[in-house]
Amino acid sequence: xxxxxxxxxxxxxxxxxxxxxxxxxxxxxxxxxxxxxxxxxxxxxxxxxxxxxxxxxxxxxxxxxxxxxxxxxxxxxxxxxxxxxxxxxxxxxxxxxxxxxxxxxxxxxxxxxxxxxxxxxxxxxxxxxxxxxxxxxxxxxxxxxxxxxxxxxxxxxxxxxxxxxxxxxxxxxxxxxxxxxxxxxxxxxxxxxxxxxxxxxxxxxxxxxxxxxxxxxxxxxxxxxxxxxxxxxxxxxxxxxxxxxxxxxxxxxxxxxxxxxxxxxxxxxxxxxxxxxxxxxxxxxx
Numbered sequence: 032x033x034x035x036x037x038x039x040x041x042x043x044x045x046x047x048x049x050x051x052x053x054x055x056x057x058x059x060x061x062x063x064x065x066x067x068x069x070x071x072x073x074x075x076x077x078x079x080x081x082x083x084x085x086x087x088x089x090x091x092x093x094x095x096x097x098x099x100x101x102x103x104x105x106x107x108x109x110x111x112x113x114x115x116x117x118x119x120x121x122x123x124x125x126x127x128x129x130x131x132x133x134x135x136x137x138x139x140x141x142x143x144x145x146x147x148x149x150x151x152x153x154x155x156x157x158x159x160x161x162x163x164x165x166x167x168x169x170x171x172x173x174x175x176x177x178x179x180x181x182x183x184x185x186x187x188x189x190x191x192x193x194x195x196x197x198x199x200x201x202x203x204x205x206x207x208x209x210x211x212x213x214x215x216x217x218x219x220x221x222x223x224x225x226x227x228x229x230x231x232x233x234x235x236x237x238x239x240x241x242x243x244x245x246x247x248x249x250x251x252x253x254x255x256x257x258x259x260x261x262x263x264x265x266x267x268x269x270x271x272x273x274x275x276x277x278x279x280x281x282x283x284x285x286x287x288x289x290x291x292x293x294x295x296x297x298x299x300x301x302x303x304x305x306x307x308x309x310x311x312x313x314x315x316x317x
Contacts, residue, residue: 035061035108035109035110036060036061036109036110036111036112036113036159037060037061037062037063037103037106037109037110037111037112037113038055038060038061038062038063038111038112038113038114038115038271039062039063039065039086039088039099039103039111039113039114039115039152040052040055040062040063040064040065040115040117041065041088041090041115041116041117041118041144041145041148042065042090042117042118042119043062043064043065043066043075043085043117044064044066044067044068044071044074044075045216045217046214046215046216046217046260047117047166047211047214047216047260047263047264048064048065048115048117048118049064049075049078049260050259050260050261050263050264051115051117051260051263051264051267052064052075052078052083053078053083053264054261054264054265054267054268055264055267055268055271056081056082056083058268058272059082060082060112060113060271061082061084061106061109062082062083062084063084063086063099063102063103064083064084064085064086065086065087065088065090065099065118066085066086066087066088067087067088067089069087071085072085086099086102086103087099088148090118090140090144090145090147090148091139091140091143091144091147093147096147096148096151097151099151100151100152100155103152103155104155110155110158110159110161111152111155111156111159111161112156112159112161112162112271113156113161113162113163113164113271114148114149114152114156114161114162114163114164115163115164115166115267115271116145116148116149116163116164116165116166116188117166118140118144118145118148119140119141119166119184120136120137120140120141120221121181121221122134122136122137122180122181123177123178123180123181123248124177124180124229124233124245124248125176125177125179125237125241125244125245125248126179126180127233127237127240127241128229128233128237128238128241128245129179129180129229133180134180134183137180137181137184138183138184138187141184141185141187141188142184142187142188142191145165145188145191146191149163149195156204157199157202157204160202160203160204161204162204162205162206162207162270162271162276163195163199163204163205163206163207164206164207164208164209164267164270164271165188165191165192165206165207165208165209166188166209166211166263166267167185167188167189167192167208167209167210168181168185168188168210168211169210169211169212169281169283169285169286169289169290170182170185170186171185171186171188171189171208171210172186172189172210172289172290172293173289173293174186175304176244176247176248176304176305176308177244177245177247177248178248188208189208189210192206192207192208193208196278205270205276207270207276207277207278207279207280208278208279208280209263209266209267209270209279209280209282210279210280210281210282210286210290211262211263211281211282211283211286212258212282212283212284212285212286212287212289213255213256213257213258213283213285214257214258214259214260214262214263214282214283215257215258215259215260216257216260230245243308243309244308246311247308247311255285258282258283262282262283263282266280266282
């Protein structure tokens with residue numbers, strides 16, 4: 032087996048995925064950067080340091096997963112050491128505003144796509160005793176008002192990660208979860224656009240009934256100050272290189288604060304969240 036190592040990253044055309052691809056290539060990994068469109072190839076190659084290889088991979092299209100497995104299997108110089116499951120979409124809103132088909136689309140990408148890619152590449156990773164890093168979210172731990180659909184997908188990623196870690200431990204493999212808070216990424220602008228679309232397409236009755244939480248979720252998007260995606264990339268590198276990687280990497284002050292708050296009794300935690308939302312509403316509409 033080659034001593035040279037490669038890593039596959041899904042959803043590498045922007046945001047966290049792109050930051051991970053560039054940073055890991057700088058650390059000496061050959062990086063297969065999963066992209067969905069050919070137009071993303073040139074953009075990534077501008078950041079190339081000689082070890083970055085864009086590869087068409089759409090996690091919801093089985094044929095692209097098979098093609099990616101074949102391409103990486105044919106690489107005799109580098110053995111596949113790491114899989115970074117980063118591809119995901121952010122759909123959030125109060126439950127009554129999210130149609131079932133939108134939830135299906137969310138789960139198809141964030142959960143089923145992650146499962147499909149992991150399952151396909153597991154034989155290669157097992158051969159190298161490699162590692163898997165799943166990009167979750169602080170929403171893997173907290174279901175805040177207005178984020179039930181997104182939280183459901185990220186809770187599933189956490190459960191998937193915990194179970195897979197135990198399944199692969201006998202093979203000397205490690206599986207880590209990254210749980211970031213707000214990170215600078217195109218997903219924030221997409222989330223703002225989605226919430227505008229959601230408000231437009233939601234009935235006035237539903238908006239009126241849920242106005243407190245609708246307003247709160249929109250305020251959060253506008254008020255939060257995301258940190259650079261490089262923080263996540265460094266955590267991913269740690270998970271791929273250290274002898275004893277962490278099970279979970281919590282990234283960002285906001286995420287760490289929430290994790291501390293989750294140690295409170297559940298009733299107290301819920302009261303604090305609702306109290307905060309009420310105060311925010313009063314500030315917005317004094």
